[in-house]
Amino acid sequence: MATPPTGTSRVSPTRVVLILGLLCAFPPLATDMYLPAFPQMAQAFGVGGGAIEATLSVFFIGLAVGQAIYGPLIDRYGRRSPLLIGIALYVLSSSLCLVTSRIEPFIGLRFLQAVGGCAGMIVGRAIVSDLFDERESARVLSLMLVVMTLAPILSPVLGGQILAVSSWQAIFAVMLAFGLAGALLVWFGLPESLPASRRRNDGLAGIAQGYWNLLCTRGFIAPTLVGGLAQACMFAFITGSPLVFIGLYGVGEQAYGGLFAAIAAGLILAAQGNRIALKHWSPAALLGAALALNAVSGAVLVAIAGHNSLTALLAPLWFSIASLGFIGANATTIAMAASGPYLGSASALIGVVQFGCAFLVSSLVAGHQNGTAYPMSLAIAGSGLSAGLVWLAFWPGRPKPVPEAMPAGKKRRQRQDKPRQAAL
Known part of the structure; x- marks a missing residue:
C-alpha cells in the first residue's frame, strides 16, 4: 500500500x-x-x-x-x-x-x-x-x-x-x-x-495542456482505450440481450431477468478472482490474459450466433462478460498509474472514453437489429478484438508517467538560459 x-x-x-x-x-x-x-x-x-x-x-x-x-x-x-x-x-x-x-x-x-x-x-x-x-x-x-x-x-x-x-x-x-x-x-x-x-493551480490553458499530455502519453491512452473498448462489450450485451433472449428465443420476462443475472454474476466472480490473482501476478499480465479470453470467447460467440440454440450461445457469452471483471480494474489501474500529476483529469478522460465507446457500440447494436443474434454478437466480438489489438500494438511495457506541464515563466527562463549555456 x-x-x-x-x-x-x-x-x-x-x-x-x-x-x-x-x-x-x-x-x-x-x-x-x-x-x-x-x-x-x-x-x-x-x-x-x-x-x-x-x-x-x-x-x-x-x-x-x-x-x-x-x-x-x-x-x-x-x-x-x-x-x-x-x-x-x-x-x-x-x-x-x-x-x-x-x-x-x-x-x-x-x-x-x-x-x-x-x-x-x-x-x-x-x-x-x-x-x-x-x-x-x-x-x-x-x-x-x-x-x-x-x-x-x-x-x-x-x-x-x-x-x-x-x-x-x-x-x-x-x-x-x-x-x-x-x-x-x-x-x-x-x-x-x-x-x-500536491494540488495543481492551472488555468484553462494548463487544464487543456494536461488533457493534451494525457492523450499523447501512450502509457495512459493505451490502457484507457483498452478498458473503454472492452467495457463496451457489456453495453452491447445490455442493449442486445432483450431482443435476442426474449424476441429471438422466446424467453419470458422473468426468465430473462434470471439469465441476465446469471451472466452478470460471471463478472462479479471474475472481479473477486482478480483480487486474489493480483497477489501473484501484475495487473498488466492479468489484463493481457483476460483480453485473450475475451477475444476467443467473442469469436466463438459469432460462430454460434447463426445456430438456433440459446444454450450454445450462453457459454461464450458468459466468458465474454466474465472476462471484463479482470479487464476493467486492471486497465484503469495501469492508466491511472501512468497519469503523473493529472489524476483527476485522467479519471475524467477514462470515464469519457468508456461512456463514448459504450454509446457508440450500443447505438450500433440498436440501429442494426435484423432478428438474429449477430448484431449483439458482432458488437461484443468486435469491441473485444479491438481492445486486444490496441493492447498489442501500443502497450509500451513499463510506461513513463505523464510529464508535468512546465509553467510558462519557467519555459521562458529556460529559453533565455540556453544561449548562455552554449556560450559557456
Missing part, C-alpha cells in the same frame, strides 16, 4: 471501499431503478414513451459532461469538496424530480442529476490512486466493480417492488435517500486524500 497522505493514515481501507462503492452505485441506480416505471411516468406526464426514454439518454450525456468537468476541479481543489458539491447537486435535482409536473424541466433535472451523480465515480478512482499502490488499487477497484455490477442487476427489481406499493415518485425518493446517505458518509467518514502541496 502506498504511503497515505497526512490525515488519512487512520482511515480504514474497508470503510473507503464501502463509501466509494456506494457513491459509484448512484448512476446505475438512477438509470435502472425507474425503468419499470416508464409506462406510469408517460401517463403521468401526458407524453409518449419516446419522451420518457429521452430522460435516460440525457442522463448518459450528463455522465460524460460531468466527468470532464470534475477532472481538473479535483486536481485543483482536492477530492472532498468537489465530491460533496456533486452529491449536493444529485440530492437537489432528485428532490426536484419528485415535484415537477412537466416533462421538459424533468429532462433538464435528469441531466443535472447525472452531472452530480457521476462525481462518485471519477473522484473514487482518484482517491484509490491517492491511497493505494498499483497492485492494491486494482484489488480495490475490483471490489468496487462488484458493487457497480450488483446495482444495475438489483435496481430494476427494487424499482418494480416500489411500484407494487407506491408511485413512480417513490423511486426518486429512494434515489434521494441514497444521495443523503452518501453525503453523510463522505462528510463524517471520508477525509481529504490530496494534500494542498
Whole structure:
C-alpha cells in the first residue's frame, strides 16, 4: 500500500471501499431503478414513451459532461469538496424530480442529476490512486466493480417492488435517500486524500495542456482505450440481450431477468478472482490474459450466433462478460498509474472514453437489429478484438508517467538560459 497522505493514515481501507462503492452505485441506480416505471411516468406526464426514454439518454450525456468537468476541479481543489458539491447537486435535482409536473424541466433535472451523480465515480478512482499502490488499487477497484455490477442487476427489481406499493415518485425518493446517505458518509467518514502541496493551480490553458499530455502519453491512452473498448462489450450485451433472449428465443420476462443475472454474476466472480490473482501476478499480465479470453470467447460467440440454440450461445457469452471483471480494474489501474500529476483529469478522460465507446457500440447494436443474434454478437466480438489489438500494438511495457506541464515563466527562463549555456 502506498504511503497515505497526512490525515488519512487512520482511515480504514474497508470503510473507503464501502463509501466509494456506494457513491459509484448512484448512476446505475438512477438509470435502472425507474425503468419499470416508464409506462406510469408517460401517463403521468401526458407524453409518449419516446419522451420518457429521452430522460435516460440525457442522463448518459450528463455522465460524460460531468466527468470532464470534475477532472481538473479535483486536481485543483482536492477530492472532498468537489465530491460533496456533486452529491449536493444529485440530492437537489432528485428532490426536484419528485415535484415537477412537466416533462421538459424533468429532462433538464435528469441531466443535472447525472452531472452530480457521476462525481462518485471519477473522484473514487482518484482517491484509490491517492491511497493505494498499483497492485492494491486494482484489488480495490475490483471490489468496487462488484458493487457497480450488483446495482444495475438489483435496481430494476427494487424499482418494480416500489411500484407494487407506491408511485413512480417513490423511486426518486429512494434515489434521494441514497444521495443523503452518501453525503453523510463522505462528510463524517471520508477525509481529504490530496494534500494542498500536491494540488495543481492551472488555468484553462494548463487544464487543456494536461488533457493534451494525457492523450499523447501512450502509457495512459493505451490502457484507457483498452478498458473503454472492452467495457463496451457489456453495453452491447445490455442493449442486445432483450431482443435476442426474449424476441429471438422466446424467453419470458422473468426468465430473462434470471439469465441476465446469471451472466452478470460471471463478472462479479471474475472481479473477486482478480483480487486474489493480483497477489501473484501484475495487473498488466492479468489484463493481457483476460483480453485473450475475451477475444476467443467473442469469436466463438459469432460462430454460434447463426445456430438456433440459446444454450450454445450462453457459454461464450458468459466468458465474454466474465472476462471484463479482470479487464476493467486492471486497465484503469495501469492508466491511472501512468497519469503523473493529472489524476483527476485522467479519471475524467477514462470515464469519457468508456461512456463514448459504450454509446457508440450500443447505438450500433440498436440501429442494426435484423432478428438474429449477430448484431449483439458482432458488437461484443468486435469491441473485444479491438481492445486486444490496441493492447498489442501500443502497450509500451513499463510506461513513463505523464510529464508535468512546465509553467510558462519557467519555459521562458529556460529559453533565455540556453544561449548562455552554449556560450559557456
